[in-house]
Amino acid sequence: QVHLVESGGGVVQPGGSLRLSCAASGFIFRSSGMHWVRQAPGKGLEWMTFIRYDGSYKYYADSVKGRFTVSRDNSKNTLYLQMNSLRADDTAVYYCAKPPDLPFLEFLPAYWGQGALVTVSS
Amino acid sequence: QTVVTQEPSFSVSPGGTVTLTCGLNSGSVSTSYFPSWYRQTPGQAPRTLIYNTNTHSSGVPSRFSGSILGNRAALTITGAQADDESDYYCLLYMDSGISIFGGGTKLTVL
Numbered sequence: 530q531v532h533l534v535e536s537g538g539g540v541v542q543p544g545g546s547l548r549l550s551c552a553a554s555g556f557i558f559r560s561s562g563m564h565w566v567r568q569a570p571g572k573g574l575e576w577m578t579f580i581r582y583d584g585s586y587k588y589y590a591d592s593v594k595g596r597f598t599v600s601r602d603n604s605k606n607t608l609y610l611q612m613n614s615l616r617a618d619d620t621a622v623y624y625c626a627k628p629p630d631l632p633f634l635e636f637l638p639a640y641w642g643q644g645a646l647v648t649v650s651s
Numbered sequence: 652q653t654v655v656t657q658e659p660s661f662s663v664s665p666g667g668t669v670t671l672t673c674g675l676n677s678g679s680v681s682t683s684y685f686p687s688w689y690r691q692t693p694g695q696a697p698r699t700l701i702y703n704t705n706t707h708s709s710g711v712p713s714r715f716s717g718s719i720l721g722n723r724a725a726l727t728i729t730g731a732q733a734d735d736e737s738d739y740y741c742l743l744y745m746d747s748g749i750s751i752f753g754g755g756t757k758l759t760v761l
Binding site for chain 1: 750
């Protein structure tokens with residue numbers, strides 16, 4: 530079964546950088562697009578970015594475009610999120626998510642990890 | 652700026668039926684937006700209920716159903732149970748690689 534485990538969260542100062550990882554298992558990672566979604570404390574879900582199975586296409590929400598970069602290493606079954614120029618309002622739980630097991634629906638998150646908390650504070 | 656709208660809160664009696672909706676600040680929601688529905692309890696990861704308008708995610712009971720009602724996407728819960736008390740989010744795909752969540756609906760069962 531699909532298993533996603535985020536890591537790399539922690540406390541970082543404003544203006545700093547952090548890289549999150551998402552270790553995937555239970556499915557053919559190299560054939561699947563992947564998403565990152567975040568949730569600020571007490572707030573709703575925010576879709577952030579999607580990367581196609583081969584990394585050929587990447588899409589970002591306006592709120593993170595130019596600051597965050599999604600990437601993947603299919604040889605390690607791992608998804609990454611490089612976060613730069615972090616701000617206090619980037620404080621959130623960050624989830625990686627996999628699409629459903631159906632073709633042409635790669636842009637929908639369906640299977641979720643447990644999340645990693647990132648706190649941006651001085 | 653595109654905004655996905657949901658009722659902030661809703662209540663339902665145990666055993667009752669409730670329909671939550673998901674709209675756009677400009678325009679109508681159709682199947683072309685591939686509406687999806689998620690629920691989340693505090694401190695937990697989201698759980699996918701419905702995707703692509705009316706496809707059930709694995710293990711989701713049939714008392715949850717998705718549809719298009721008028722110009723909005725809808726999630727209907729029949730036979731509401733106490734543990735259905737959660738936050739419910741819809742997601743719309745914008746046909747540009749971008750997806751947008753609604754603000755969520757807090758459902759109370761009482």
